Amino acid sequence: MDLTKHRxxxxxxxxxxxxxxxxxxxxxxxxxxxxxTVEGLARWVGINRQEVEFGLKELEKNGILNIAGTGxxxxxxxxxxxxxxxxxxxxxxxxxxxxxxxxxxxxx
Amino acid sequence: MLRLSTGIxxxxxxxxxxxxxxSSVLIEGSPGCGKTTLGVQTxxxxxxxxxxxxxxxxxxxxxxxxxxxxxxGWDLKTMERENKLRIICTSPQVINDQLLQASGPIxxxxxxxxxxxxxxxxxxxxxxxxxxxxxxxxLMFSMINSLKWRGLTVMLTKELSLxxxxxFEEYLVDTIIALSYQETPTxxxxxxxxxxxxxxxxHLPGKHGFRFANDGMQVYPRQTLNVPACQDFQGTLCTxxxxxxxxxxxxxxxxxxxxxxxxxxxxxxTLSLQTINxxxxxQSQKAVLFLHEESPEHIFRRADGFGxxxxxxxxxGQLVIEYEDxxxxxIDEYLFRIDELMYSLAPSLMVLDNLFTxxxxxxxxxxxxxxxxxxxxxxxxxxGCNSLLINPSTYGTKQISRFGVEESFCDGVIIMGTxxxxxxxxxxxxxxxxxxxxxxxxxxxxxxxxEGINTFYTKKDLL
Numbered sequence: 218m219d220l221t222k223h224r225x226x227x228x229x230x231x232x233x234x235x236x237x238x239x240x241x242x243x244x245x246x247x248x249x250x251x252x253x254t255v256e257g258l259a260r261w262v263g264i265n266r267q268e269v270e271f272g273l274k275e276l277e278k279n280g281i282l283n284i285a286g287t288g289x290x291x292x293x294x295x296x297x298x299x300x301x302x303x304x305x306x307x308x309x310x311x312x313x314x315x316x317x318x319x320x321x322x323x324x325x
Numbered sequence: 326m327l328r329l330s331t332g333i334x335x336x337x338x339x340x341x342x343x344x345x346x347x348s349s350v351l352i353e354g355s356p357g358c359g360k361t362t363l364g365v366q367t368x369x370x371x372x373x374x375x376x377x378x379x380x381x382x383x384x385x386x387x388x389x390x391x392x393x394x395x396x397x398g399w400d401l402k403t404m405e406r407e408n409k410l411r412i413i414c415t416s417p418q419v420i421n422d423q424l425l426q427a428s429g430p431i432x433x434x435x436x437x438x439x440x441x442x443x444x445x446x447x448x449x450x451x452x453x454x455x456x457x458x459x460x461x462x463x464l465m466f467s468m469i470n471s472l473k474w475r476g477l478t479v480m481l482t483k484e485l486s487l488x489x490x491x492x493f494e495e496y497l498v499d500t501i502i503a504l505s506y507q508e509t510p511t512x513x514x515x516x517x518x519x520x521x522x523x524x525x526x527x528h529l530p531g532k533h534g535f536r537f538a539n540d541g542m543q544v545y546p547r548q549t550l551n552v553p554a555c556q557d558f559q560g561t562l563c564t565x566x567x568x569x570x571x572x573x574x575x576x577x578x579x580x581x582x583x584x585x586x587x588x589x590x591x592x593x594x595t596l597s598l599q600t601i602n603x604x605x606x607x608q609s610q611k612a613v614l615f616l617h618e619e620s621p622e623h624i625f626r627r628a629d630g631f632g633x634x635x636x637x638x639x640x641x642g643q644l645v646i647e648y649e650d651x652x653x654x655x656i657d658e659y660l661f662r663i664d665e666l667m668y669s670l671a672p673s674l675m676v677l678d679n680l681f682t683x684x685x686x687x688x689x690x691x692x693x694x695x696x697x698x699x700x701x702x703x704x705x706x707x708x709g710c711n712s713l714l715i716n717p718s719t720y721g722t723k724q725i726s727r728f729g730v731e732e733s734f735c736d737g738v739i740i741m742g743t744x745x746x747x748x749x750x751x752x753x754x755x756x757x758x759x760x761x762x763x764x765x766x767x768x769x770x771x772x773x774x775x776e777g778i779n780t781f782y783t784k785k786d787l788l
Contacts, residue, residue, distance in 0.1 A: 248387040250405070250413040252423075252430050257416030261386075285430050290422045292415075294430055 225304060228279055233312055237264055237272035242281060245295040246309050252294040281305075326525070329442070329478060331363070332370025335535070335544030335661065336502075339520055341527045344500060346441075346478055348524070349469045351448075351494055353483040354504035359516065359535075359542060360482040362397075363504065364444040365390065366541045367480060368410070369399045376441035377409045379434065379477075381420060383450040387412040397541045408438050417451040421464060424471045435475060443472060447482035448494060462493040469497060499524040505532075510689040515655060518544055534657030545657035548700065561762075562673060562711045565603025566596065568771070568780025569739075572756045574764040577737065579673075581760070582702040582712045584680075584731050587741030588720035591752060592773050595631070596741070597676040597713045598624065599777040602633035604674050605643045612644050612674040613666055617651035617682040631777045645670060651682035656697050659683060660704065667708040675705060679715040681727050691728065698734045725757065736760040741771075754780055 232238045240262040245251055253261065259269040273293050276282045280298035284291055297305055327346030330337050337343045344350060344367070352360045368378035382390065390412055394401045404410035411434050423429040434440070448465065455461055465481075472479045483494055485503075495501055501521040509515055518535045520528040535544040561576030570576045577583055585593045601612045616624065621639075624646070628635040638644035645666065649659075667675070677683065680698070687693035705712040714735065716726050725732050725740060732738045737759040743750050753768040770781040 248412070248414045250387060250411045250434070251415065252413055253415045253419055257419060260416070261414060286422075290418070292419055292423070292430060 348499040350500040351498040358504040371442040378442040449484040545661035564600040568782040581736040584735040611672040
């Protein structure tokens with residue numbers, strides 16, 4: 218694992234503390250071929266557009282998602298940085314319970 | 326012209342060889358009728374044949390598609406890991422935007438995996454972009470063309486609402502496959518598939534039965550594609566009932582369908598079992614017995630009573646018994662299975678107990694009854710087999726068969742009956758019809774004793 222413990226923990230905290238990011242990261246992890254706009258992704262995860270847009274930007278910043286295009290037709294897709302690929306399983310394991318549902322985020 | 330298998334043998338037969346490579350296919354039907362499964366099966370077949378595939382889904386999560394596919398033994402996750410498949414959860418708007426550009430993530434995926442088949446599930450969702458028919462038509466036309474130019478075979482599913490008339494989608498695509506799940510008059514439902522259009526190639530018309538088996542969809546064409554040349558079979562098959570073989574003029578002519586009519590309890594099944602036992606004394610012969618009412622165990626016990634070891638014949642592989650409760654029978658599937666069994670086993674005798682229960686699902690439609698009997702008798706003939714088709718008749722009626730058409734499709738008819746003479750019920754047997762063989766006409770006394778059926782007729786009587 219190239220990722221330092223410190224960075225992994227920071228990622229875990231960031232995602233684990235936001236239901237939006239948590240929903241998005243689990244959606245993309247389980248549907249790794251997904252490619253959609255903010256509006257489309259809001260539908261897939263069942264959360265309103267504005268909140269989803271913020272979450273997507275955070276995940277892009279953290280190197281989990283990539284973006285193509287601009288404006289309303291910009292699409293996000295799962296493309297974790299090379300250093301993240303190996304830790305995604307562990308990350309998802311820590312964020313979900315045995316039934317595969319996400320664990321409650323600390324700060325909503 | 327490149328033809329692509331759908332992975333469904335019966336559907337490839339209906340399409341007279343499969344889909345045309347690089348064509349567009351609309352799979353339409355009401356909810357739950359199997360549109361996605363048909364599309365996924367065709368994608369999987371492509372992958373197995375070295376053609377990677379792409380599935381675009383607008384409502385179903387990839388996880389759901391993995392799960393449903395696993396039921397049929399298709400490991401889509403592994404196919405994705407091996408870069409042979411991509412399942413893309415997306416929106417119609419994204420497809421519209423992406424496909425009209427020269428590049429973009431979706432085209433990158435198509436190029437990266439070398440996709441040759443694509444499933445868009447479903448086109449109905451494009452109504453999220455616009456409900457205006459002209460715009461939708463243009464959008465669909467551009468999308469199909471854009472994919473075709475890249476060498477892909479395009480499959481689109483479409484949700485069909487009740488009583489929907491022809492729509493623009495049907496004009497734009499090369500092939501239309503309609504699926505339905507229709508109620509039957511016998512309180513059941515039948516899954517049906519129909520090719521409504523096949524631009525550039527022939528197809529078998531009409532609705533054909535299908536079901537979901539363990540390995541995917543199985544389609545049962547209602548007619549065969551290639552009619553084999555008429556064969557001239559020689560010889561006779563002896564029933565082992567001396568008097569009856571004499572009445573028949575030596576036995577049943579090879580390649581014949583014989584209808585065995587009579588009311589309940591007259592000895593039709595006994596006659597059939599006796600014939601099976603006799604034919605299989607020659608260890609090179611095989612027979613198949615289809616049962617819809619009595620279980621194999623009942624039949625074994627009945628045969629044991631006459632000293633016929635049918636269990637032993639089953640153990641030796643000479644006799645195959647297929648039992649299915651008649652309430653579960655789908656006629657097209659059943660005929661398909663008979664055809665397959667005839668092909669794999671090559672039996673010299675087939676006994677069907679009975680024809681009425683086989684036909685009950687189509688009993689409301691005289692034309693369908695005639696069509697199915699014609700198909701059944703053709704299968705027997707094509708394989709050079711002999712059949713004994715047990716057909717129960719109603720006691721006391723003059724009618725030979727239940728539907729009044731069975732006898733015209735069969736080469737021979739044996740009637741069994743009883744009559745009361747001075748208070749004692751006597752059995753009789755009659756060869757009512759037999760094509761291409763000199764036989765004895767008229768009723769003849771018979772009995773069932775400890776050794777089976779005994780017919781009181783010898784050649785000497787004729788002299």
